[in-house]
Amino acid sequence: MLSSAEPRLAGNLPSHVRIVEVGPRDGLQNEPGVVETATKVALISALGDSGLDYIEATSFVSPKWVPQMGDNKEVFAAINGDGVRRPGVVYSALTPNMRGLEAAIEAGADEVAVFGAASDAFSLRNINCTVIESMERFQPVCEAAAKAGIPVRGYVSTVMGCPYAGEVDPEAVGWVARRLLDMGCREISLGDTIGVGNPMQMQRVIHAVCSDEGHGVPLSAVAVHCHDTYGTALANILAAMQMGVSVVDSAVGGLGGCPYAKGASGNVATEDVVYMCHGMGVETGVDMDALLAASRLISHALGREPASKAAKALIAKHDAERAAAEAEQDAKARRQQERAAAPAQQPLPSGTASRACHAQAVAARQ
Numbered sequence: 001m002l003s004s005a006e007p008r009l010a011g012n013l014p015s016h017v018r019i020v021e022v023g024p025r026d027g028l029q030n031e032p033g034v035v036e037t038a039t040k041v042a043l044i045s046a047l048g049d050s051g052l053d054y055i056e057a058t059s060f061v062s063p064k065w066v067p068q069m070g071d072n073k074e075v076f077a078a079i080n081g082d083g084v085r086r087p088g089v090v091y092s093a094l095t096p097n098m099r100g101l102e103a104a105i106e107a108g109a110d111e112v113a114v115f116g117a118a119s120d121a122f123s124l125r126n127i128n129c130t131v132i133e134s135m136e137r138f139q140p141v142c143e144a145a146a147k148a149g150i151p152v153r154g155y156v157s158t159v160m161g162c163p164y165a166g167e168v169d170p171e172a173v174g175w176v177a178r179r180l181l182d183m184g185c186r187e188i189s190l191g192d193t194i195g196v197g198n199p200m201q202m203q204r205v206i207h208a209v210c211s212d213e214g215h216g217v218p219l220s221a222v223a224v225h226c227h228d229t230y231g232t233a234l235a236n237i238l239a240a241m242q243m244g245v246s247v248v249d250s251a252v253g254g255l256g257g258c259p260y261a262k263g264a265s266g267n268v269a270t271e272d273v274v275y276m277c278h279g280m281g282v283e284t285g286v287d288m289d290a291l292l293a294a295s296r297l298i299s300h301a302l303g304r305e306p307a308s309k310a311a312k313a314l315i316a317k318h319d320a321e322r323a324a325a326e327a328e329q330d331a332k333a334r335r336q337q338e339r340a341a342a343p344a345q346q347p348l349p350s351g352t353a354s355r356a357c358h359a360q361a362v363a364a365r366q
C-alpha cells in the first residue's frame with residue numbers, strides 16, 4: 001500500500017515490467033472490417049514467439065455488438081490446436097457475463113476478464129448496464145471462474161475521462177477497482193479508454209486506488225491500460241511506473257480503440273513500451289526483433305503502417321542497413337566481374353630494362 005504522502009512525479013522504477021498484449025482483442029475489435037481468423041491466429045502465434053507471456057486473444061461478447069470478435073471459438077480452437085500455443089503464455093478473453101464465461105471456459109481460455117467502468121454513461125453504452133449493475137453481473141462470473149480454477153482480471157474503463165460524461169472522479173475509479181478486487185479479480189487494469197489523461201492525473205488516480213486513505217488496492221495488483229489519442233500514453237505509463245506499477249497493457253502496432261468510445265485512438269504500442277523500458281534498463285522479456293516481425297505481419301494484413309513510432313524508426317533503420325549491405329554486396333560483385341573481364345596482367349619483371357619493357361607494354365594496351 002502507498003504511504004499517505006501526496007505522490008510526486010519521481011520514484012523508483014520497477015526492474016521488470018510485465019506486458020499484457022491486448023492487440024488481438026482490443027486492437028482488432030476496432031477494425032472497420034472483420035479480420036480473418038487465420039490472420040488473428042498468425043498474429044497471436046507471432047506474438048507468442050516474441051517472449052510476451054500474456055496475450056488477450058479475443059472476447060466472448062455479443063457478436064451483434066462486436067462482430068469483429070465473432071470468431072472467438074475458432075481463435076481458441078486454433079490456439080489450442082497445433083503449433084500456436086507457447087508454453088508459459090497465458091491466453092485470455094473478455095467475458096462480460098456468465099454466458100461469456102461459460103463459452104470462454106469451454107473454448108479453453110486460461111484466464112478471463114470482466115470489464116467495468118468508472119462512468120455510468122460509458123458502462124451503459126458498452127455493456128448495457130450501470131456501474132452498480134455491472135458489479136452485480138460480475139460477482140457470479142468471478143465466483144464461477146474461481147470454482148473452475150480460472151483467474152479473473154478486472155478492467156476499469158474511463159479512469160481519466162469519459163467520452164459521454166467528461167471528467168471522472170478518481171474516487172469513483174478507486175471504488176470500482178476495490179469492488180473488483182474484493183470479488184476476486186487478481187489484477188485491476190486502469191483504462192484511459194479515450195487517451196485523454198496526463199501523468200499527474202494518472203498519479204492521482206493510482207493514489208485514489210492504492211493509497212491507504214484511498215481504496216488500498218495493492219500496487220502489485222494494478223495494471224495501466226493507456227490509449228494514445230493525445231500522445232500522452234507513454235508519459236502516463238512512466239508516471240505509473242514511477243509509483244510502482246509494473247504491469248502495462250499495450251497493443252502491437254498501436255492497434256485499437258474501443259467501439260463504444262468514438263474518436264479514441266489505439267492503445268499505446270507494445271513496441272514503444274518495450275523500447276522505452278529496455279532503454280531505461282527495465283526488463284520486459286520481449287525480443288524486439290521478434291515483436292517487429294509480429295508488427296510487420298499485422299500491418300501488412302491491414303495494409304497500413306504500424307502506429308508505433310519505435311516500430312517505424314526501427315523498421316526504417318533495419319531497411320536502411322539492409323539496403324546498405326545489399327549495395328555493398330552489389331559493388332563487390334561488380335568489382336569481381338570487372339577484374340574477371342580485364343585482360344590478364346603480365347607479371348612485372350625486375351630490373352631497369354624490364355621496367356621499360358613493362359611501360360611499353362602498358363602504353364601499348366592503352
Ligand SMILES: CC(C)(COP(=O)([O-])OP(=O)([O-])OC[C@H]1O[C@@H](n2cnc3c(N)ncnc32)[C@H](O)[C@@H]1OP(=O)([O-])[O-])[C@@H](O)C(=O)NCCC(=O)NCCSC(=O)C[C@@](C)(O)CC(=O)[O-]
Nearest residue numbers: 060061062065096099100115126127128155157191193258
Ligand atoms: C455485454 C452484452 C452482451 C450485454 O448486452 P445486453 O443486451 O444487455 O444482454 P442480453 O443478456 O439482453 O443479451 C442480448 C443479446 O446478446 C446475446 N449475448 C449476451 N451475452 C452474450 C455473450 N457473452 N456472448 C454472445 N452473445 C451474448 C444474447 O443472447 C442476446 O442475443 P439475441 O437474443 O439478441 O440474439 C453486450 O452489451 C455486449 O456484448 N457488449 C460488447 C461490449 C464490448 O465488447 N466492448 C468492447 C470491449 S471493452 C473495451 O474495449 C475497454 C477496455 C477493456 O479495453 C479497457 C479500456 O480501454 O478502457
